[in-house]
Amino acid sequence: MVLLALGNAGYQKVPKELYLNEIKEIIKYHQEHRNLTSPAYQSAWKFLMYRVIYDNALERIIVNELHFAREAARELEVLRECVDWKRKEEEIEEEERKDIMMIERWLDDIFCFLLCYKSHDEEFVGLFGCIIRICREARDAHKEIVLRCCIYFEGLVNDQSIFTVVYDLLKGGAVDFFLEEIKNSSFKNYMAYHFLNFFSKLRKILGKNGMEGNDCEEWMKLKRMMFDKMEEEGYEDIAASFYKRLSDLDDEFGYDLSLNISDYFVNV
Template sequence: MDRLKDERNFEEVIVNELHFVRETRRELEKLSKCVDGKRKEGNGGKEIIIRRWIDVFDRYLTRYTLWNEELAGVIGSLVQLSRASRDNYPDTSKQCFIIFRRVAECVIVKIDSLLKSGVVGAVLEKMEQSTLDDGIMWDCLYFFLNLSRRFDEKADGEMDETKRIELKRKIFEKMEEEGYEDIVASLYGVISFINLNYNELSKYLADYFVNI
């Protein structure tokens, strides 16, 4: 995929004929069953395969520009995987949140797909935990920073204003339902600390909100 990223004809083959996105979803759903529940001897190899699939999907997001309707399904599968691997395979779960941050800034992923996939709820759910790895917290905060920027910059060129307002309302209601404002406000004092190792977070709380 790296070698072919500059050849648009091959991009169409990968997206439309090889159905990379559909195959990724199928593999992730199958493999996620191996990490759901207790850690088992011999699952280390399965975890490595899962993380390789996540790495390749990350490359797809950052190098390809063709929209694919099945992307929401893959992101939904990653949401399931992040929950299934949370207790016994934390590195895999952490890798999922890195992807969530990136899909929020990736222009080929439609904003309504983020709602359909359940990723907004998964990130909010993660932020409610009393103790979090600094890297995961950075990814969660940056997820909403990216989402807010995309709405402000109107990066989703095909979205009309009515649909944009409706999506902002749905996301706002979800954030309000989960007490997101209080969560972010409680983190205000540690944002600078997190930025010592994970930079580029905004110091302005308003930048993390999708306002209507």
């Protein structure tokens, strides 16, 4: 109950000496003994992440010492296996509904961390892979979860994206999922906007001549991997079919999409 209360404490400043050692000990103990409920464990992480705004060093502790990505993936996998993803909304049992709510809470906190902070390691590939598995299972009866993830992934691809985030999105299966979804998306589906915007942002990032601190050869390798993947899935034909009606999409949903067709393609 204390952890649940702390998880709702928001961004109030708390002296580090009053919480850090104890929160770290609680998290590490749970990692070994699994003694907390999922809501309590998630709340401990949430409290710690909210404190990063006052102490950047906590980012490295969260990622490198406490292995946030690995732990979040483990929690999501357990919850994913507890849900019958084929049940329609009116058929969901109470316990399953709680599990779905916990999945949504974890997703919100995972992407909040990724969108706000820069610390990142290879364990995020596994986390992205786990999120994509949830999206694939939720795509029929729980489209709101898929939309939530698509918007978050779209937000990760921006002008400040670091090399490893873009690479891990590809390696973790996010790009494959977006390509699958845009292939099956009708023009009337407003999620088409998010798919197109994702690839537009991706093209903008990969169109740069490398990024500061990145090896040029690795950057070109990533561009080639992305290009080959999109070509293999016939992405250009799909994007072109949407492009013919982008102005209609803008009018219908009030979105601001580029009317330059080249903005949606990754070139090498």
